[in-house]
Structures are given as structure tokens and as C-alpha cells.
Amino acid sequence: QSILNAVSMEKDVDGFHPLNIGRLAMRGREPLFIPCTPKGCIELLHRYGFDIKGKRAVVIGRSNIVGMPAALLLQREDATVSIVHSRTKNPEEITRQADIIISAVGQPNMVRGSWIKPGAVIIDVGINPVEDAKSPRGYRLVGDVCYEEACEVASAITPVPGGVGPMTIAMLLSNTLTSAKRVHNFQ
Numbered sequence: 001q002s003i004l005n006a007v008s009m010e011k012d013v014d015g016f017h018p019l020n021i022g023r024l025a026m027r028g029r030e031p032l033f034i035p036c037t038p039k040g041c042i043e044l045l046h047r048y049g050f051d052i053k054g055k056r057a058v059v060i061g062r063s064n065i066v067g068m069p070a071a072l073l074l075q076r077e078d079a080t081v082s083i084v085h086s087r088t089k090n091p092e093e094i095t096r097q098a099d100i101i102i103s104a105v106g107q108p109n110m111v112r113g114s115w116i117k118p119g120a121v122i123i124d125v126g127i128n129p130v131e132d133a134k135s136p137r138g139y140r141l142v143g144d145v146c147y148e149e150a151c152e153v154a155s156a157i158t159p160v161p162g163g164v165g166p167m168t169i170a171m172l173l174s175n176t177l178t179s180a181k182r183v184h185n186f187q
């Protein structure tokens with residue numbers, strides 16, 4: 001916490017400074033930076049032409065670095081947002097109401113086909129190593145969502161690997177460029 005407080009607001013490219021998070025949560029206020037992973041999720045929805053306004057969204061996970069800011073961002077985009085966490089009763093039933101699902105839990109294949117409303121759009125943030133003797137590394141990466149089952153029900157889903165992970169890196173570069181431009185009064 002003291003480290004996060006010590007980061008200069010102008011260089012807070014992760015968007016984790018309490019003042020940036022506070023501004024993200026407030027109407028009529030603008031954070032200097034938006035956290036990279038949630039920003040990448042919203043960017044994916046925009047770039048692929050999915051409307052967020054008025055949609056039901058469920059965010060699974062409420063961490064400071066992904067779930068919580070993702071829920072705030074969806075709300076800023078005029079979605080109606082529910083947050084599912086480890087103490088949620090009936091997570092499956094709540095998730096099944098969503099037009100947009102963002103999952104950031106860290107549990108391989110937790111979200112099954114039966115959790116998904118037909119036609120829903122799924123952003124799978126989870127990066128979970130699972131043992132795989134056939135892979136050269138001895139493991140492979142899977143998301144929080146059972147990809148094969150989800151493909152049968154959802155209208156779109158981000159893969160793992162090759163989905164949100166690379167977007168996080170792209171957003172970090174984008175925030176870093178913005179930071180440098182601001183410091184040097186560029187544009």
C-alpha cells in the first residue's frame with residue numbers, strides 16, 4: 001500500500017494509485033490512467049463492435065487489479081453490473097443472466113457451458129497453468145472458462161493464451177506513451 005501511494009500520479013501507468021481508482025469510481029471524474037487489463041477488456045468489446053450500454057454484465061472476481069476496476073469501467077459504459085466473488089451464492093444462476101461476462105478468478109475451467117446465456121460475449125482474463133505432459137514446458141495455459149463448452153453457447157469468447165494477456169501488454173505500452181507525452185507537454 002505504501003508503495004502504491006508513493007507512485008507519482010503522472011507515472012501510474014498501472015492505474016493502481018488510490019486517487020486514480022477513486023476517480024474511476026466517481027461520476028464526472030476522469031482517472032489519469034485506467035488499469036491495463038480491464039482497459040484491454042473494454043477495448044476488445046469496442047473493437048469487435050459489441051454494445052455495452054444497457055447490457056447486463058457479470059464480472060467474476062473482485063480483485064483490485066482486475067475484477068473491481070473492470071466492474072467500474074463497465075458501469076461507466078452504462079452496463080448494469082453484478083459482481084460474483086468467492087462468497088456469492090448461486091454464481092451460476094447470476095452469471096447465466098449476463099450478456100457480457102468478464103471472468104478474472106484464477107480457477108481453470110470454472111465457468112461451464114451451463115453458466116452461459118446463449119449468445120453472451122465472454123472475456124476470459126484467467127491465466128491458469130495446468131499440468132500437461134505433452135507440452136514442452138510440462139504445463140499449458142487455460143482460462144477460467146471451459147472454452148470448448150463456451151464455444152457451443154456464447155457468440156464470442158477470447159482465447160487463452162492469445163486473448164486478454166497480449167491486450168494487457170498493449171495497454172501498458174499505450175499508458176506509458178500517454179504518460180511520457182503528458183510529462184513532456186506533447187500535444
Ligand SMILES: NC(=O)C1=CN([C@@H]2O[C@H](COP(=O)(O)OP(=O)(O)OC[C@H]3O[C@@H](n4cnc5c(N)ncnc54)[C@H](OP(=O)(O)O)[C@@H]3O)[C@@H](O)[C@H]2O)C=CC1
Pocket residue numbers: 037060061062063064065066067084085086087088091104105106107125126127128164165166168
Ligand atoms: N490476462 C491478464 O493480463 C491478467 C490475467 N490475470 C489472471 O486473472 C486471474 C485473476 O487474477 P487476480 O484478479 O489477480 O486474482 P486474485 O486472486 O487477486 O482474485 C481472484 C478473485 O476471484 C474470486 N474467486 C476466487 N475463487 C472463486 C470462486 N470459486 N468463485 C467465485 N469467485 C472466486 C476471489 O473472490 P474473493 O474476493 O471473495 O476472495 C477474488 O475476488 C488469474 O488467473 C490471473 O493469472 C491477472 C492479471 C492480468
Ligand SMILES: Nc1nc(=O)c2c([nH]1)NC[C@@H]1CN(c3ccc(C(=O)N[C@@H](CCC(=O)O)C(=O)O)cc3)C=[N+]21
Pocket residue numbers: 014036037065127141160161162163164165166168169
Ligand atoms: N501489477 C500487475 N500488473 C499486471 O499486469 C499483472 C500483475 N500485477 N500480476 C500478474 C498478472 C498476470 N499478467 C499477465 C499479463 C499478460 C500475460 C500474457 O500475455 N500471456 C500470454 C501467454 C504467455 C505464455 O504462453 O506464457 C497470452 O495470454 O497469450 C499473462 C499474464 C499480468 N499481471
